[in-house]
Amino acid sequence: MRALAHLTRLALLAGAIALPPLAAAPAAAQGVIPGDIAAQTEGPMLLEADELIYDTNTGTVVAQGNVFIAYSGYQLFAGRVIYDQAGDQLTAAGGVRLEEPEGNVVVARNLTLSEDLKDGFAEGVRVDTIYRTRLAATDAERRDGSVTIFNNAGYTPCWTCRRRPDQPPTWAIKARTVVYNEDKRELRFEQPHFDLLGLSLGPLPSFTIPDPTVRRKSGFVTPTGVINNLIGVGARIPYFQTLGPHRDITVAATPLSRQGVLGDVEYRQRFYNGAFNARAAGIYQLDPDAFDNQSGDRNIRGSFYSQGEFYFNPRWRWGWETTLTTDRSFLDDYEQNGGADLTAPTTLFLEGLGIHNHFEARLWGFRVLQEDYNSTQVLNPPNPFSPVGSRLQGKQAVAHPVIDYAGVVDRSVLSGELAYALNFTSVSRQQTDAFGAFVNGTLTPRFRGVEGTFTRGSAEVSWRKRLAGPLGQILTPYAGVRGNVFIVANRDANVPQLNEGVTGTIMPAAGLTYRWPWLVAASWGTQVIEPIAEIYARTNEIGIGDLPNEDAQSVVFDDTNLFGPTKFSGFDRAEGGVRANVGVRYTAQTYGGGSLAVTVGQSYHVAGRNSYRIPDILDSTGASGLSEDVSDFVGGVTLDTGGGLVVTAKGRFDDETMDMERAEVAGAARVGPLSSQVTYAFLAAQPDLGYVVDREEVHGAASLRVFDRVRVFGQLRYDVRGGDFIRNGIGAA
Numbered sequence: 001m002r003a004l005a006h007l008t009r010l011a012l013l014a015g016a017i018a019l020p021p022l023a024a025a026p027a028a029a030q031g032v033i034p035g036d037i038a039a040q041t042e043g044p045m046l047l048e049a050d051e052l053i054y055d056t057n058t059g060t061v062v063a064q065g066n067v068f069i070a071y072s073g074y075q076l077f078a079g080r081v082i083y084d085q086a087g088d089q090l091t092a093a094g095g096v097r098l099e100e101p102e103g104n105v106v107v108a109r110n111l112t113l114s115e116d117l118k119d120g121f122a123e124g125v126r127v128d129t130i131y132r133t134r135l136a137a138t139d140a141e142r143r144d145g146s147v148t149i150f151n152n153a154g155y156t157p158c159w160t161c162r163r164r165p166d167q168p169p170t171w172a173i174k175a176r177t178v179v180y181n182e183d184k185r186e187l188r189f190e191q192p193h194f195d196l197l198g199l200s201l202g203p204l205p206s207f208t209i210p211d212p213t214v215r216r217k218s219g220f221v222t223p224t225g226v227i228n229n230l231i232g233v234g235a236r237i238p239y240f241q242t243l244g245p246h247r248d249i250t251v252a253a254t255p256l257s258r259q260g261v262l263g264d265v266e267y268r269q270r271f272y273n274g275a276f277n278a279r280a281a282g283i284y285q286l287d288p289d290a291f292d293n294q295s296g297d298r299n300i301r302g303s304f305y306s307q308g309e310f311y312f313n314p315r316w317r318w319g320w321e322t323t324l325t326t327d328r329s330f331l332d333d334y335e336q337n338g339g340a341d342l343t344a345p346t347t348l349f350l351e352g353l354g355i356h357n358h359f360e361a362r363l364w365g366f367r368v369l370q371e372d373y374n375s376t377q378v379l380n381p382p383n384p385f386s387p388v389g390s391r392l393q394g395k396q397a398v399a400h401p402v403i404d405y406a407g408v409v410d411r412s413v414l415s416g417e418l419a420y421a422l423n424f425t426s427v428s429r430q431q432t433d434a435f436g437a438f439v440n441g442t443l444t445p446r447f448r449g450v451e452g453t454f455t456r457g458s459a460e461v462s463w464r465k466r467l468a469g470p471l472g473q474i475l476t477p478y479a480g481v482r483g484n485v486f487i488v489a490n491r492d493a494n495v496p497q498l499n500e501g502v503t504g505t506i507m508p509a510a511g512l513t514y515r516w517p518w519l520v521a522a523s524w525g526t527q528v529i530e531p532i533a534e535i536y537a538r539t540n541e542i543g544i545g546d547l548p549n550e551d552a553q554s555v556v557f558d559d560t561n562l563f564g565p566t567k568f569s570g571f572d573r574a575e576g577g578v579r580a581n582v583g584v585r586y587t588a589q590t591y592g593g594g595s596l597a598v599t600v601g602q603s604y605h606v607a608g609r610n611s612y613r614i615p616d617i618l619d620s621t622g623a624s625g626l627s628e629d630v631s632d633f634v635g636g637v638t639l640d641t642g643g644g645l646v647v648t649a650k651g652r653f654d655d656e657t658m659d660m661e662r663a664e665v666a667g668a669a670r671v672g673p674l675s676s677q678v679t680y681a682f683l684a685a686q687p688d689l690g691y692v693v694d695r696e697e698v699h700g701a702a703s704l705r706v707f708d709r710v711r712v713f714g715q716l717r718y719d720v721r722g723g724d725f726i727r728n729g730i731g732a733a
Helices: 002-015 035-040
Strands: 030-032 045-048 051-055 060-071 074-084 089-099 105-114 120-128 133-143 147-157 171-181 186-196 199-203 207-210 224-228 232-242 247-256 260-271 274-284 300-313 316-325 343-353 357-368 398-408 417-429 433-439 442-449 452-464 474-490 501-515 518-521 525-538 578-590 595-607 633-640 645-653 660-671 674-683 695-707 710-719 724-732
Touching (some): 147 186, 316 357
Antiparallel strands (some): 030 045, 074 089, 089 105, 105 120, 133 147, 171 186, 186 199, 186 207, 300 316, 316 343, 398 417, 417 452, 474 501, 595 633, 633 645, 645 660, 674 695, 695 710, 710 724
8 A cells, every 4th residue: 555655656756857858768778867856856766668758848758668667675667657747647557566675566557646646546456565465456546645445356364475476365355445544554345245265255344454564453353252061152252452552451251151251351561671461361150060070160260370571681581470270170161271281380480591501590380270080090000199180289399499500611621611500499299199009019109299398409510522533533531520418308207218307419420422423425415324332430329219309200211312421301310330321323314305313222230329220209210221230222213305204213122022112103294285293102011100001102183284374184192002082183274
């Protein structure tokens, strides 16, 4: 729309060129406008045309044949531009195209405008904006310098219009008349109807929308439908209200056939150094019995959510996120969180990011969104210690706080790199989270967490240096030390094995990594074969089973952590004794973009106490494949064809029988409009963790792009051993 005014200005300047009194200028004439004409413009203008004609009798200036005008970043293309000085009228014809500096494109068959730019007429006009919208009409008329009337027009948000301008959009709003008011920055549709794939699906009432340049404007937002057997059928009707350039609010009402009206309000505000938002939702339920025997069986239900982030300077920021609910299932029942989250976080943080270091401090709390349920089993075997589904909120830990500070010294130390890591963690829980596991045929309690408060401070310093051998070998010596201080306040008398009070540990370490990469070049690509061997020596780990384990419960031994100083996930546990890791990495890269990466290897406990053999209060390491002196074999393969197919496979296999202990195979492919992914996962029985049978599962998902902005999708998750569908669904977007 604004582009029409720019088009007029450009063409007017082109037509007003003061030429000598000649009948015609030579073909392919070109030049930069000088003198008095340039003084009237904001900058120089370039004009190119096959022919320039100036009629001294009529005062008409004609540029014709491949006319090109460039002015202040605007580019105008036309077959013919005529300026009639006597009639104060300008005409551009023969396929007019204007490209604006912002990226908007205007196309028209013919254009006629007055000298003062207030009135004009265009035929066969189309506007493609940088806001990914298109407006096309059989003709357009400009009045009073601010109102443009498009007749027999079509309007659509169009993501592919600029990339494929000759193809019609999938859908559009068509109208007898579209009135664009530049002052009000709005479009009004008269006698509109909705078109899909070129077919009219029915009339619509006349309506007004802001033009694409308006990013925020008060008014009703598109409603969304709701269908749920517990709350009924309804529609969310939101109203958006701007409160100035930096604030706005959305108020919505959702009438529901079974439960009444759900109301919600969201406030947003931006400051010079950050922003925050807050949202509250609530309802007085007409039929709370629909949630019988659940926490939602109550009259008044609601939630509050807030999130904010502010910067002290470019390196330091702080913020928060919090979720409060009247009950566990409100967010899920009323579809406020997508229905997939099991917890809602509350956190307050301070973070600093430097060139060589990083600091982060957080308070963490989690609102459990699952209902409590009575159960005397944790899969298998029976669990007499703590029913897994009871008092879930009490079993959820609160961190107050978790502080991390890590980095590297910004200069070399002994010709190597000196790194450091500090961690302080303090957590509390109100209920012990316990389950039973069979150990040597005896039902033994295991603890994910224990009632009480546990505090730990850790500091680690490590040094390493990279050396090159005479035949291309790479040696990396390593030295480090870690110290921990535990303060244990155990409030569960049924877990007496935890040491009360203050306990300190220190573990020095030394190691060496040896790599010898071989590069093989071929006509189709390159290959790298890299044998790797490393050894790490530490003192024995102390306090195993006598100290809490909050952040090192996950021990998944695979190709990603085969190499490295430790395979524990956190600071509460540390790998002790002497351990060697041996393996081979192979990488192939084709010149056509395909690649293959393979890693295989094994770990060996050489001396001292094996940290993965001695159980702690959870004993998550017993089924890790590291408890014996010779570990299981691990391997991983990634194949990327470079043509849309990627396959990954990884597994762990018994070192003696080669039985599969853990495996995962995933494939992802994209062919034209179809993308799909399939994942297969297998876990052998882990009786030490309460799983006495193998677990096997398949997950698949696919998405098909039907039109430019329309796709259908589906997914399923299938328990192979149980023969049940865990999750399945289809949809369109």
